Amino acid sequence: GAGVSQTPSNKVTEKGKYVELRCDPISGHTALYWYRQSLGQGPEFLIYFQGTGAADDSGLPNDRFFAVRPEGSVSTLKIQRTERGDSAVYLCASSFRGGLTDTQYFGPGTRLTVL
Amino acid sequence: GQQLNQSPQSMFIQEGEDVSMNCTSSSIFNTWLWYKQDPGEGPVLLIALYKAGELTSNGRLTAQFGITRKDSFLNISASIPSDVGIYFCAGQPSGTYKYIFGTGTRLKVLA
Numbered sequence: 001g002a003g004v005s006q007t008p009s010n011k012v013t014e015k016g017k018y019v020e021l022r023c024d025p026i027s028g029h030t031a032l033y034w035y036r037q038s039l040g041q042g043p044e045f046l047i048y049f050q051g052t053g054a055a056d057d058s059g060l061p062n063d064r065f066f067a068v069r070p071e072g073s074v075s076t077l078k079i080q081r082t083e084r085g086d087s088a089v090y091l092c093a094s095s096f097r098g099g100l101t102d103t104q105y106f107g108p109g110t111r112l113t114v115l
Numbered sequence: 116g117q118q119l120n121q122s123p124q125s126m127f128i129q130e131g132e133d134v135s136m137n138c139t140s141s142s143i144f145n146t147w148l149w150y151k152q153d154p155g156e157g158p159v160l161l162i163a164l165y166k167a168g169e170l171t172s173n174g175r176l177t178a179q180f181g182i183t184r185k186d187s188f189l190n191i192s193a194s195i196p197s198d199v200g201i202y203f204c205a206g207q208p209s210g211t212y213k214y215i216f217g218t219g220t221r222l223k224v225l226a
Contacts, residue, residue, distance in 0.1 A: 004157070033213075042118055042203045042216030043158065056212050091157050098212060100146060101165065106157025 002026070004107035006092050012113045013082055021077040021110045023092030029105075031098025032075050034067055035091040037109070043091055049075060050098050082114045121204055121217030129225050134191040136220040138204030146207040147180050147187040148214065151200045158203055162189070194224050 005024040013019050025032050030051050035043035045059040051072045060066070064082075069075040079086055089109040095102035121138045128134055138147070146165055150158035162173050164180035164187060171178055177190045187204055204217040 031212075035216075040219075042121075042205075042219050044118070045213040045215065048212045050212075059213065093157070100207075101163070103160050103163070104214070106159070108155065108157050 004092055004094050004105050006090075006107040006110050008110060009108065010111045010113075012115065014115050015082060015084060017082050017114075019079050019082055019112065021079075021090050021112070023075045023077070023094075023107060025073065025075070025092070025094030026105055027073075029094035029096055030072065031095040031102065031104075032069060033093040033095075033104060034075070034077050035093065037089045037091055039088075046077070048098070055098075079112075082112075084114050087112055087114045117215050119204055119206060119215055119217035121220055123220060124218070125221035125223070127223045127225060128194055130194060130196060132194055134194055134198070134222060135188065136202060137186060137188045138206075138217045139186045140206055140215075141185070143184040143209060144206035144215075145184075145209050146214075147178070148205040148207075149176075149178050149187070149189045150203045150205060150216075152203060152219075153200050161202075191222075194222075196224050196226050198222060199224050 007022045032049040034046040037043045047067050048056040049069045064080045066078045089111050091109045093104040093106045095104045148163050149161045152158040162178040167184050169180040175192045179188045201219045205214040
């Protein structure tokens with residue numbers, strides 16, 4: 001079956017602009033995670049959804065970052081007033097229920113470049 | 116953000132050699148995971164560990180959940196060229212749903 005998909009694969013924007021990054025999880029997965037991966041680093045947790053609600057958003061770096069999952073499936077990560085430091089690969093992952101033994105399946109990521 | 120200490124940072128080895136890498140944390144984790152990431156791809160889960168002291172194998176890979184719950188080890192036996200990539204550990208702090216990732220070990224295998 002289809003894995004986690006993310007669009008766009010690459011996004012180049014100018015400082016100060018607004019961007020939206022989309023994640024399509026595996027069908028039937030209720031848990032969805034967003035991570036940010038800077039060059040040469042491991043993924044850094046941003047936010048975790050269980051269904052439609054954000055169960056843990058403690059990783060969002062500031063109020064310019066926001067994510068939604070209105071129907072419990074597709075999620076959108078929104079970044080306002082982008083800064084050059086926001087440049088990174090944004091990874092999405094989903095798992096069946098988010099339980100302790102559930103495997104997280106990652107998408108290929110969206111590479112965001114802020115000029 | 117918080118990242119786990121992973122070592123070594125990178126290693127060049129000959130095909131057929133065994134590889135060892137480890138991950139340490141200053142806090143206790145309930146779960147340890149090991150992932151491999153290829154260029155342009157998301158991480159792929161290799162091994163998951165759920166209990167202190169647990170030793171689990173997946174083919175040529177063996178991982179252990181440290182007794183102190185603050186570390187984990189991954190061994191790759193008889194390395195082959197397709198083992199090339201970046202290996203990440205990840206731990207789940209008690210009482211949370213999030214995973215904290217390590218800084219990565221970059222493995223290059225010389226044929």
